[in-house]
Amino acid sequence: MTFRAPIRDLAFALKTVGHPELIARAWPDLDDDTVQAVLEAAGAFADNELAPLNRRGDLEGARYENGVVTAAPGFADAYRHFVEQGWNSLSADPEHGGQGLTKAMELAVFEMVHAANMAFGLCPMLTQAAIEALTLHGTERQKRLVLPKLVSGEWTGAMCLTEPQAGSDLAALTAIARPDGNGGYRLSGQKIFITWGDHDAADNIAHLIIARTPDAPPGIKGISLFLATKFEVKDDGSIGGRNSFRPASIEHKLGIHGSPTCVMLYEDAQAELVGELGQGLAHMFVMMNAARLQVGVQGVAIAERAFQQALSFSQERKQGRATFEDAGGMIYGHPDVRRTLMLMKARIEAARGICLLTGVLADLADRAATDDERAAARARQELLTPIAKAWSTDIGVEVASAGVQLHGGMGFIEETGAAQHYRDARIAPIYEGTNGIQAMDLIGRKLRANGGETLKALCGEMALTAELLTETAELAAVGRRLAAAIAALERAADRALGADNIAALAMATPFLKLAGDVVGGWILGRQALAAAAAGADDPWLKAKGALARLYASQVLTQASGVADGLAESADDLADTPAHALAG
Incomplete structure (x- = not known):
């Protein structure tokens, strides 16, 4: 089935769920025609370049051979085109080479990217999170030499938290960064589940890694954030030799086979501090919160992809006697099939609206006219972020499962493609803090904050x-x-x-x-x-x-x-x- 980017739905949602009058005041150049033009161009890229690679990426996947990770077939070329067309830099600050559009617009574009090819979309998604972390906490050197390359997409970003013994409990991590005597650090340890941690689609990869220094206190107070690049970045911006970290393997996963999920070994790797010592978790949460909202959008996206396929199938499959005559005898004419599809669509539009509204609130928290407006927007954004992440990704799994069910036995057969959406969707409720952790954050922190x-x-x-x-x-x-x-x-x-x-x-x-x-x-x-x-x-x-x-x-x-x-x-x-x- 051919994917079609839901441009009209996205434009309507952007217009109705947010605060268009406040956004228009803060971004006067972002009128309806501009929004439509951006969505149409991004939709064309998603439809024509990314969607055709989705099935092949699932079947063939990324490869690991002799210590080298190779992206799934066609992904490297598609990434180069993605960067050349400017999709990586939508909401980044123009000071660092970005286009300065809204976070909500970025989310709308990335929904189409993830729906067309979720495994591909994970790569630039994590780069966006790295951009946010370095924009807020990077040193002047990092902002001068690394940040513009991430914004342009010439380099990609990776978030490196999890260790074999330290999943959600980051206080248990053991990776260590020792001062090198020259203002930098030498970092050693192992990280697992590192999405796009290594690949051949970009010139360099910037790893943001949490680790301890030798004299750090135990627990989360001893965690700091470090930057290590695959290749050395010299003071003039040129790329030097290979850093001493490498992929040990890539994971064999239930889904998202086109996304290389790496086990990374850091062997006295050259690194530099990001932000302040002992503030690594707070600094990393900038990256994690950006990724959480993007993962919520992934839930919407994979639900949209599964829904489109189920809707198309319902208009092609003839079984039994249909009740509604407008379906031409196809199963879309059965009341329960139609109810299922409409409820799938309703849940998608609800989740899309929650995610885009959260993006609008992030925009207003940054640019609203008054301190009170910015504070109110920030508080509501923080309240909605765990809902956007958890509820939307649960919807992704639920809708993808309904898509398999609607296909009947055909849905359980890999050749139809419905099963891939279900397999791909299942990681999103686990990513970036499981949905149970999001729920604890909502009720324990965000609800009680004031x-x-x-x-x-x-x-x-x-x-x-x-x-x-x-x-x-x-x-x-x-x-x-x-x-x-x-x-x-x-x-x-x-x-x-x-x-x-x-x-x-x-x-x-x-x-x-x-x-x-x-x-x-x-x-x-x-x-x-x-x-x-x-x-x-x-x-x-x-x-x-x-x-x-x-x-x-x-x-x-x-x-x-x-x-x-x-x-x-x-x-x-x-x-x-x-x-x-x-x-």
Whole structure:
């Protein structure tokens, strides 16, 4: 099946979910025509260059031979074209060679990239995260010599955290960086699961690595952030000899076979400090948070790809007697098939809206007119980031699974391609802090940061949308159900704020899902209102209302039950040892 970039959906989402009047004030040159032109050009690249490589990348994958990693067939050429066309530098600061567009625009473009070829998109995605980290915390030398090369895409970035004994528990890492007596460091250790840690698609690779110095205190306070490049970067910007780190192997994975996931060995490698000693985790979190939002977009992207294939199949496959005659006898005419597809589409649009809104808030946190506006945007961005990452990647897996199911037995056969989307999607809930960690972050830090005031303000804004929906005849039921779901979220938040630590951790994941469901319903309600105002004669616009109604009836109606049962599991969890679950 040929992939088609969802340009109209993305343009509509950018217009409806954010704060267009504030963005227009901060980016006066970013008018509707410019947005459309950027989306169309990026969509053409995704459709024509990246999507055709997706299946071959899955089947043949990246290769490791004799200590050398080679990108999947066609990926290196595609990356060169990606860079030449300027897609790597969209939102970077013009001071470092970037185009200065919004984070939301970057996310919209990368959704199309990830949907066309998720394994490819991981490479520039991590480069974007490295750009953000060095922009905020890099030394003058790093900003002069390394950052512009990352912005241009001539070099790529890699994030190096995990060790065999230290996954999410970064306090357990053992990689060590010893001062070399000349202002630099010599770094030794092993890192695993390093996405695009080595390859042949770019001239150099900049590794951002967390490690300890010899006299560092134990735990996270002893972690610092270091930069090591595959080839030496001389003071005049030229590239010197090979640094003393290398890939030991690439992982054999469930999916994303086109992405080389490396085991990296650092053997007294030349490195330099990024930021301050002992602040490595805080500095790395800049990179991780950027990657978390991008991974949320990956969830949207792979869901979009799976949905498109399922929708196409439903219009080509004939089985049984269809109920709806407009489907020409194909399975799209079966009510449950159509319900499944519409709910897939509704969840995608909700997740897309959450991710793009989080990007808009990042933009406003940087450029809004007043200190208060910037602070409010930052607080809401931080609240929504774990939701954008976790809820959207769960949606990616759920929609990809529904895509396999809709194909029937054909979906379980690799040749149809539906299984690849499911396999590729499954890593995203694990990447950049598992979704359970995102839930703990939401309920333990982001919700409690100011006594719940940020969520309370968001609920108030969502309630205003619910009122507008109830005043629109065809959307009144959506408004009532959204209002009830908002009230349920507020009850759940009150319980979480009053809970002890164990109870809060026990309810973290269902609380995040509830929050995502409700915010997603709000996004769909806003889109339905915008579509109704734009005119009801266009079937595409009419479908926005239908999607909001279906989502409200099948998702928002569950919110009250989830909220009411949220605090009831902690005791049962505490009282159930592992042997009680064994057969």
